[in-house]
Amino acid sequence: MAGEATQQIDNSVLWGGGRSPFSVSYGKMMMWFFLISDALTFGGFLTALGFQRHHLEDVWPVTESIFYHFPGTHAHLPLIYVAFMTFILIISSVTMVLAVEAGHRMDQKSVVKWMALTVIGGAIFLGSQAWEWNTFINGSEYGAYEMADGTMARLDVDHTTHVESLVNLHSGDVITDQSIIEHVKENNMLVKGANLSRNEYGPQLYANFFFFVTGFHGTHVLSGVIINLLILIRSAQGWYEKRGHYEMVEKVGLYWHFIDLVWVFVFTFFYLI
Amino acid sequence: MERDDIIEYSLDNHHNEEQGKKIRKKIYFVTALLSVVTIVEVAMGIIWGKAHIDVDGAGWLTIKSIFIILTMLKAAYIVMTFMHLGDERKSLRNIILIPYLIFIAYLIFILLVESTFIFDLKQALGWI
Numbered sequence: 001m002a003g004e005a006t007q008q009i010d011n012s013v014l015w016g017g018g019r020s021p022f023s024v025s026y027g028k029m030m031m032w033f034f035l036i037s038d039a040l041t042f043g044g045f046l047t048a049l050g051f052q053r054h055h056l057e058d059v060w061p062v063t064e065s066i067f068y069h070f071p072g073t074h075a076h077l078p079l080i081y082v083a084f085m086t087f088i089l090i091i092s093s094v095t096m097v098l099a100v101e102a103g104h105r106m107d108q109k110s111v112v113k114w115m116a117l118t119v120i121g122g123a124i125f126l127g128s129q130a131w132e133w134n135t136f137i138n139g140s141e142y143g144a145y146e147m148a149d150g151t152m153a154r155l156d157v158d159h160t161t162h163v164e165s166l167v168n169l170h171s172g173d174v175i176t177d178q179s180i181i182e183h184v185k186e187n188n189m190l191v192k193g194a195n196l197s198r199n200e201y202g203p204q205l206y207a208n209f210f211f212f213v214t215g216f217h218g219t220h221v222l223s224g225v226i227i228n229l230l231i232l233i234r235s236a237q238g239w240y241e242k243r244g245h246y247e248m249v250e251k252v253g254l255y256w257h258f259i260d261l262v263w264v265f266v267f268t269f270f271y272l273i
Numbered sequence: 274m275e276r277d278d279i280i281e282y283s284l285d286n287h288h289n290e291e292q293g294k295k296i297r298k299k300i301y302f303v304t305a306l307l308s309v310v311t312i313v314e315v316a317m318g319i320i321w322g323k324a325h326i327d328v329d330g331a332g333w334l335t336i337k338s339i340f341i342i343l344t345m346l347k348a349a350y351i352v353m354t355f356m357h358l359g360d361e362r363k364s365l366r367n368i369i370l371i372p373y374l375i376f377i378a379y380l381i382f383i384l385l386v387e388s389t390f391i392f393d394l395k396q397a398l399g400w401i
Contacts, residue, residue, distance in 0.1 A: 022361070022362045022364055022365035023361075023362050023365075024361065024362075024365060029365075032365075032369055036369060036372075036373055039373060040373070040376070040377075043373075043376075043377045043380065044380070047377070047380045047381050047384050048384070050381065050384060050385070050388070051384040051385075051387065051388045052388075054384075054385060054388035054389065054392065055388045055389070055391040055392040055395070057328075057392065058401050062322075062323045062324045063323070064318075064322050064323065064324045065324060078318075078319065078322065078324070079315050079318045079319055079322070080315075083311065083312075083315040086311055087308065087311060090304070090307050090308065090311065091304075093351065093355055094300060094303075094304045094355075096355075097300055097354075097355045098297070098300060100357075101293055101296050101297060101300065102293075104287050104288050104293070105287070105288065105289070105290065105293050106287065245287070250357075253355075253356075254356055257351055257352075257355045257356045258356070260351060260355075261348055261351045261352065261356075264344055264347050264348055264351065265344060265348070267314075267344075268314070268340055268341065268343075268344040271318070272314060272317075272318045272322075272340050273323070273337055273340055273341075
């Protein structure tokens, strides 16, 4: 989408040498360089996750047995909520690229409209993320007992007969012997929810990776929403109309698409596989 | 003074309504594609997810590979269309993508090798 130069551009905007390398402005180029370094960080996180879960494959929890909640219902709906989050982020990415396109037409009204929708999409995603964390931190209804081999077993209470049973989250084995259950309840530690030192769903590393990867991504979303909001205000005030181009929208757009890009990978490697 | 030493400078990257229509059409196409791929992924995850499938079998390996291929497809469309990298100069595209892809491929390779070794070692020691 490169076009011929039609107006004189100041040397301070251009690169020092009198022409712009790769035909991009300094700011856009540096945004790309920043995104590469950021992508390396996320790449490091996700490959480290792959490394750990590959050799802990025998005890790694099935994500669907942890994240199956949906607001307003108690039904078992694995993947649905996170799919909704993914969809929200993709749509906000689309509104962002539409804002960039409107900027190329110098259509201030459309830029403001699409940027506003992008900010709203980002905010919805952040709220969903907070809800997801809340679910994970609070854990299941009864928590789980840490067994001697390090696996976790959850106490299940039949709603009609009130008979208790212990279900091993890793192997799926069910213990119905009441004396063993009493023994476990007395001697083993009850873990409820997950944090950086306890995880009722399985290996501690699972919780740590969840908090770090989605937390690092969530921090990006938060800063992205704030930056988008600033650019939205400036577009509405007519800054870029006066400047003659909407390249700032394009630059923050790159950052916002990158956030969407990272989520595509987090979704696959954390939730699907 | 008209400067003739600036070629294809991106600040002047304006287009008219007609070109905009074409670009928007492409954006909507990519939107539909990304949505469909996501729906397919979620449907596959629900039907053939890790909870319902023999993880040691060839089936899971196929599902996993399809997930990764679909993810790469989505990533390619986001980078090339939404981030306009497909429209930038070829040299810029290459300096962004090639070093990154080589490094990450190397990292994934080395970590999988090491991880497999640790798993085998634990098995040999009888820890699992």
